[in-house]
Amino acid sequence: MTYIARPRLHHPTLVRNKVGYTRRDYEGKISTLCAGCGHDSISAAIVQACWELDIEPHRVAKLSGIGCSSKTPDYFLGASHGFNTVHGRMPSVLTGANLANRDLLYLGVSGDGDSASIGLGQFAHAMRRGVRMVYIVENNGVYGLTKGQFSATADRGSKSKKGVVNADAPVDLIGMALQLGATYVARGFSGDKAQLVPLIEGAIGHGGAAFIDVISPCVAFNNHAGSTRSYDYVREHNDAVNRIDFIDLAPEVTAEPGAGEVITVPQPDGTMMRLRKLHTDYDPTDRVRAMDHVQAHQARGEIVTGLLYVDSHATDLHEGLNTVKRPLNALTEADLCPGAAALAKVNASLR
């Protein structure tokens, strides 16, 4: 981490996006995480994605639980409201915030300790309700703030920094998200920003519950030989199924994709997401086959990354509840209070 404050002044040549912001406008406070922490790369990817998508920072609400990952919302989107809630409970708070104002973009940041242990229930129910959000788990397989205990996503047989071997089976958040009905499921790697930024952009444009598991090595406690979440291990075992580009956002990528075919996936905001297949037989719009593929490759020790599943016709909780288009927090007495005359009728029916 650095203690040197970043200068507030922006360089005049910094590029402004369509809503007039430079990349710097999407930054937050100086990170207090360890130097080299994968989480900081994810924060940088969020900054880039929001800037590229021309999102006004104040139209984002960022919510998190407790832990290293959950501290990060303070380190990006400084002009957005943030809420660092309680351990494992970000999903419910985000759900309520989303119900109150459906017009904002909800970004939930959590970790493997936060989402796969105490928060497993809330993780599951937010997915099955289809809360429209970008839910990022910064997954390092270890408890950082409490100094190196295994988390529930640590692989069986992996070794802690102190040499302890993990005997428990890992919680597979990707598998759960797919099974529970998440409509956008992806895995990225904090060491591969070129892959991660479009995954986040795709999630932002998605119309339902979007989940991204980002393998994010912990340089302090889980970056050693024997760990299955170290930079080296993840690089060696990363098996990307595809790459995303936005057609309208990345006009410079005009060359033919290197491998596989290209499919386009429409997004609710009208954009088309272009997906370059790296595995020709992988179909990210088939939930059951996605589960099958991910499980089979994981069983071989590979870390499957990319956009694993997307339902471009996803609906969300508001559609399920048939709520009004106006945010509930903007409704007034005139909308909400039936008035004295209606109450007199209620009274009359109770005599």
Add this chain to the structure above:
Amino acid sequence: MKRIEAVNDFVVKFANVNGSGSASANELFARSILRMGVPVSPRNIFPSNIQGLPTWYEVRVSERGWLGRRGGIDMMVAMNPQTWDQDLAEIEPGGYLFYDSTKPMPKSAFRDDITVIGMPATAICNATYDDARQRQLFKNIMVLGALAVLLDVDPAVIESLFGEQYRGKERLLESNIRALHAGCSFARDQLMPPHGSEVGLKVRRADRVGNRIFIEGNAATALGCVYGGATVCAWYPITPSSSVAEAFDKYCRQFRVDPDTGENKFAIVQAEDEIASIGIITGAGWNGARAFTCTSGPGISLMTEFIGLAYFAEIPLTIIDVQRGGPSTGMPTRTQQADLIASAYASHGDTKHVLLLPHDPAECFEHAAVALDLADRLQTPVFVMSDLDIGMNQRLCEPLQWDDSRRYDRGKVMTAAELESGKEFGRYKDVDGDGVPWRTLPGTHPTLGAYFTRGTTRDAYARYSESGKDYTYNVERLLQKFATAAEIVPQPVLKAADRKTRLGAIYFGSTSPAMDEALEGLAGADIHLDALRLRAFPFPESVRDFIEEHDQVFVVEQNRDAQMRTLLVNELEIDPAKLIRVLHFDGTPITARYISGAITKFVHTLAVAPRREKIA
């Protein structure tokens, strides 16, 4: 044997089997007496069960209008063989037993100090109906008809209630009326003199109900949430609070659907548990929607972590606690006021929360709406402490009232224009001297007013801080806010004795009707008390004054540990010796007899005779 004879002043208890369809017939019985202008207060005594276990419905008829449980049974309608012995034992000497005499009972099964009325209801129904379900349902209606004749309840009143209930369903209406008439005829022909005995309990038309309404507290609470502008409700089913959420859903579908689009101006989420429920309303409250959850004691235990967060991070939310018997699963279908301390100081660290204490459905309505205002005004969790006795029983109360000029108090929310005009924004800064800071809602302004909400210590500008100075500034400001709360919560109601007295009584919530009755009874026995009905925590200064003005103050409550007394001692630093416990906690609603007995015993034993003013 001296038979009990009473007009418009008696208690009838129905002993039934859960799931047998008795509930609607029992309710008709109570309603028909109400329609005759005589106040009644029915109470469901039900098991934690769907079908098969014993359930009771106790109806107190009281022309005087006493709505508390009386205790003692003048007539038992014993329709459940499982509980025969227990039911029989409850009847007051000289009272009446009405039973289904289809199966002959040995003489030893009865008591000789009561009047026994047997009606072979099952046999009659079996002879009349083929369908098993009809036999069951119409048996209840036949019994109702017989009771109407015996007690002088006008069958025409019951018929008109049928008419309202089965409007447009002529066949159902007709068959119910036929069953009712069959019951009436049987009673006239077989149960009344000369064949049977006269029943000394009679209903006589009166004009003592007025324009009062008859409603369950939970339904009134739900209406209060609708009127108070709640848009987000997250809940998890738990007795006795589930019907709050269900009624909210019902009333929202009635009042909150946009007529043009068919879209809902509300969101109700049945969450996966109580923790998610309060999490959802925390998020909604943070984001500026009025939000509530409804639960009972076990839910409060689960919610405490979030309650601490909402207290410390200053987020408005409303918790409806319909209390039941605790601790743990406790007595899920019985009543208590035993969540006071768990709620008042919920969560770790130094916390204090606002509690409202409604005493009847009308106040449930009002307090629910007020709680939503107070939560926004104070930016903190506000509890409405109802209980099973109020929540799940229909209670006669004043009509619900709403003033159309009333505006929601959204509290201190800074707008984009205010931020733009240069108004200083410090999320946790006390600028008005009331301990309540200003807040902004997410999405308000592109560059101004954003802040980071957290449960960790922060400075007045919401910046993370580990400084003791920042911490103490914050938590002392929260105390200031709590003092502000004491001034704006519903204030206590004083019921002064009609002469000067050194004795006082403090009570609250569902104890209220029993207390009113006890006060009158005690006054008749020359024990005079000034009584203060608390309506909220924190306590305003008037509570301290009241205690100081009296030598001894009885604190009447429905829990074992005198929790309200503890709060009074703790918050007002009252000498504990001054506050005398009157505690009732067996799960049944407290009675006037119990209160009077406890107070009389104290007064006599310690000879703290009420001193009368000398007449000059």
